[in-house]
Amino acid sequence: MIKRIIARLDIKNNFLVKGMNLEGLRILGYPELFSKKYFDEGIDEIIFQDVVASLYKRNQLSHLTSKISENVFVPITVGGGIRNIKDIKEILVSGADRVSINTGAIHNKNFVEEAVKIFGASTICISIETLKINDSYKIYTDSGRTEINKDTFDWIKEVQDLGVGEIILTSINNEGTGRGFDINLYEKASKISSIPLLAHGGTKTPDNVYEVFSKANVDGVIIASAFHFNYYKELLDKKEIPLTGSTNFLKDKNTHSLSFKIKKLKEYLRLKNIEIR
Amino acid sequence: MKKPLAGIINISTNNILSIKRALEFIGFNTVLINEHVPIEKFDLIVLPGVGAFNEAMNTLNRKNLLKTIDQALNKNKKFLGICLGMQLLFQESNEFIKTKGIGFFNGNVENFKSFPIYKKTFIGWNKVNFSKKFFKNAEQYYLLQNKAYYFVHSFFVNCTNKNIEFGNSVNGRLTYASVVKKDNVTAFQFHPEKSGKHGLNLLKTIANNI
Numbered sequence: 001m002i003k004r005i006i007a008r009l010d011i012k013n014n015f016l017v018k019g020m021n022l023e024g025l026r027i028l029g030y031p032e033l034f035s036k037k038y039f040d041e042g043i044d045e046i047i048f049q050d051v052v053a054s055l056y057k058r059n060q061l062s063h064l065t066s067k068i069s070e071n072v073f074v075p076i077t078v079g080g081g082i083r084n085i086k087d088i089k090e091i092l093v094s095g096a097d098r099v100s101i102n103t104g105a106i107h108n109k110n111f112v113e114e115a116v117k118i119f120g121a122s123t124i125c126i127s128i129e130t131l132k133i134n135d136s137y138k139i140y141t142d143s144g145r146t147e148i149n150k151d152t153f154d155w156i157k158e159v160q161d162l163g164v165g166e167i168i169l170t171s172i173n174n175e176g177t178g179r180g181f182d183i184n185l186y187e188k189a190s191k192i193s194s195i196p197l198l199a200h201g202g203t204k205t206p207d208n209v210y211e212v213f214s215k216a217n218v219d220g221v222i223i224a225s226a227f228h229f230n231y232y233k234e235l236l237d238k239k240e241i242p243l244t245g246s247t248n249f250l251k252d253k254n255t256h257s258l259s260f261k262i263k264k265l266k267e268y269l270r271l272k273n274i275e276i277r
Numbered sequence: 278m279k280k281p282l283a284g285i286i287n288i289s290t291n292n293i294l295s296i297k298r299a300l301e302f303i304g305f306n307t308v309l310i311n312e313h314v315p316i317e318k319f320d321l322i323v324l325p326g327v328g329a330f331n332e333a334m335n336t337l338n339r340k341n342l343l344k345t346i347d348q349a350l351n352k353n354k355k356f357l358g359i360c361l362g363m364q365l366l367f368q369e370s371n372e373f374i375k376t377k378g379i380g381f382f383n384g385n386v387e388n389f390k391s392f393p394i395y396k397k398t399f400i401g402w403n404k405v406n407f408s409k410k411f412f413k414n415a416e417q418y419y420l421l422q423n424k425a426y427y428f429v430h431s432f433f434v435n436c437t438n439k440n441i442e443f444g445n446s447v448n449g450r451l452t453y454a455s456v457v458k459k460d461n462v463t464a465f466q467f468h469p470e471k472s473g474k475h476g477l478n479l480l481k482t483i484a485n486n487i
Contacts, residue, residue, distance in 0.1 A: 002402040002425055042473065044402060066294075073299055074473050075427060095294040097429075097471065120328065122400045122429045165400060196400060219401065277402045277425040277473075 002275050003213055004220030005265060006045040006198065007038045007227050011080070012052050014064055018225050019176055025051065028232050031064065036071040037231055041262040044277055046072060047100065047168070047222060049127075050080025051143045062094040069095025079127055083108075088115055092123070100168055102127040103141040105159065106148055112162045121165035128155060130185065131172040137185060144172045152185075156193055166196045168222065174202030176225050181208055186216035198222050206260070206268040213274050226260045281320035281484065284310045286346065286362075288326060288336045296325045296359065299470035303481045313341040321484070322349040325470075326361030327429070330370040330386060333361055334378065343379070350381050350462060357483060358464035360430060363457065366464055367434050382457055382464075384437040389430075392451045398431040403446050405455050405467065411443040417482050424475045426467035428455075433466065 009031045010017050016034055017025040028034070035046050048068070050061050061078050069076055078091045079100030088099050105112045105126055115124050129140045130152040137152035156167060169189055171182040181202045190197050199212050200222035209221050269276045283305040287293055297307045305321070316322060324346065326333055337343045349356050358366050367378045370386035378386070389397050402425035412418040428446070436442050436454035444456030446466070455466040463483060469476035 002404075004401060039473070044473075069294060070298055071302075073295075073302070073470060073477055075471050092292055093294065095292060095298065097292055097295070121398060123327075165398065 001219065002277055003218075003269070004044040004198070005209075005262065005269075005276070006047055006220050006222045007035075007043045007262075008047040008049060008200065008222045008224040009034060009228075010049050010051045010224065011061065011064065012050070014060070016228065017051065018228050019051075028228055029235060032068050032071070033235055034228065034231060035068050037235065038227065038262065039072045039074060042266065042277075043074060043262055044220070045075045045077065047077045047079065048096075049078075049100070052080075062090045065091060065094040065096050077125055079125075084111065085115060085118060088119060088123075092119070098123050098125050098166070100125040100127040102129065105162075106139070106141055106150075109158070109162060112159070112164060116163040116165075121163050124164045125166040125168060126159040126162075126164050127168040127170065128152060128159075129170045129172055132182065132185070140172060144175075153188060153192060156189055160193065160195055164195065166198065166219075167193060168198045168200055170222075171201035175200070177202060178204030178225065180204065181212040181216075181221075183212060183215050186212055186218050190217040196220070200224075204260075206265045209265060210269060210272050210274065213269070214272075227262065230260050280304055280306045282306045282308065282318060283321040283323055284308050284314075284316065284319040285323045285325065286310045286337075286342055288328075288333050288340075288342070292327070293325060295468070296323060296470045299477060299480060303477055303484055305484065310342065310345060311340065313345045316345060316349050316352065316354055319349075319354065321355045321357060322346070323357045323359065324362035324365065325359045326365065328361060330361065330364060330372040330378070330432070331374055331376040333365060334376050337365075346379060350379075353461045355483070355486070356462040358462070359470070360466060360468060363464035363466055364432060364434055366457075366462070367436075370432065372432055381462060382434070382436070382438070382441055382459065384435050386432050387435045388432055389448065389451070392449070398429075399448055400429050402426065402472075403428050403448070403455075403467070405444045405446055407444040407456060408442075411456065411458065412482065413486065421475055421479055421482070426455075426465075426469065426472040426476060426479075428467045430466060 016028045016031040019025040075097040077098040078096040083104040130137045186199045196219035198220045199218045203223045203226045283300045287309045364386045366381045368380045407422045433453040441457045441459045442454045443458045446455040469479045
């Protein structure tokens with residue numbers, strides 16, 4: 001099975017933003033520039049997530065989805081604030097291939113079941129945000145803001161029974177920190193999941209990606225900061241994006257390696273015998 | 278130079294926009310075909326599709342689009358079927374209920390479930406082993422042969438006529454036809470419109486043959 005390398009773009013008010021532990025958002029630029037760049041560099045898939053949609057009970061991604069899908073010819077998944085069938089339809093008509101649902105699934109499982117029936121399993125993806133406290137993994141909603149008193153592994157089993165096509169599992173502890181994947185989490189999760197599982201949170205080096213592919217049976221990895229900070233510099237040099245907010249973080253070499261490119265990552269994984277496109 | 282015109286048969290499936298955008302990207306003008314229309318003005322007719330076989334056949338029937346398809350297939354119009362749009366061109370499917378297809382190609386549509394395979398629903402990238410004769414020249418063949426393309430399906434065509442099989446793919450221990458072609462009609466099980474640059478190049482090779 002060919003492993004997938006997926007870029008995730010967190011969106012707030014039509015801008016690409018990135019934080020740490022799903023908090024402390026910085027504006028990085030126009031998402032359509034980043035997504036086009038990632039497509040040109042050979043990304044396998046792109047995920048757009050409206051990070052505040054669910055919190056403010058709104059959904060603004062369809063216009064952006066339509067703009068982005070003009071230049072991106074790989075699968076596009078869109079999430080954030082999806083609560084009903086109409087929301088899904090709107091996003092799919094705008095050019096997305098899949099939607100990812102988190103908060104909406106926790107509040108209404110019937111909605112997910114209905115969505116699977118209408119749009120097919122492969123169109124419905126469940127996004128799970130998990131926080132490790134002591135030795136237990138609890139799930140969160142609203143981009144890591146609200147704790148739900150539910151065990152992550154129980155929830156994985158439940159959503160599989162709803163018939164969804166895929167699971168995105170985000171480690172809030174590791175997200176945006178560049179400390180590598182929580183291997184234990186993905187090992188455990190992949191053992192109980194019979195549908196594709198995507199790992200998200202913590203990539204800094206190509207070796208982090210190799211580690212999660214070789215130790216846990218995940219189908220793909222989702223990378224945000226490591227790509228953004230890399231290409232941000234390139235896009236910034238070309239003056240293609242406006243300077244917004246502080247860019248001091250770019251000078252902080254400890255936060256992210258600045259030589260992390262899609263093509264290089266794929267070359268590295270191929271050398272390590274991971275099957276990659 | 279006038280752009281070629283592609284007619285996309287609209288059976289109200291999920292993301293018709295993707296194929297429209299991809300065709301426009303490689304230089305086509307596009308028109309959605311929602312009901313039966315004369316096909317003379319089109320350079321290419323595309324039958325895309327995601328969803329269930331029987332519902333798609335019902336929709337084609339209800340909108341009188343079978344007539345449009347029939348004319349395109351038989352009047353030597355360049356025709357491209359994608360995913361479900363490929364399966365519909367075969368004789369019969371058992372998806373949910375036994376349903377007759379368009380029957381342009383010989384063979385039936387079958388469920389992965391009845392075979393010893395790894396994934397019952399295949400979502401992701403998989404290699405396509407093209408036969409050399411699919412391409413006009415060796416350069417195209419070496420560029421696009423054995424590359425990964427994007428698939429989403431739980432059913433596949435059991436192609437009984439090997440002469441129409443121009444490419445295959447493997448799921449577990451099962452090898453199945455992922456590219457079929459006869460005269461003016463080409464069909465892919467995968468989505469060239471979602472298969473990155475190779476997918477766009479593949480669409481271009483078909484377009485160039487017009």
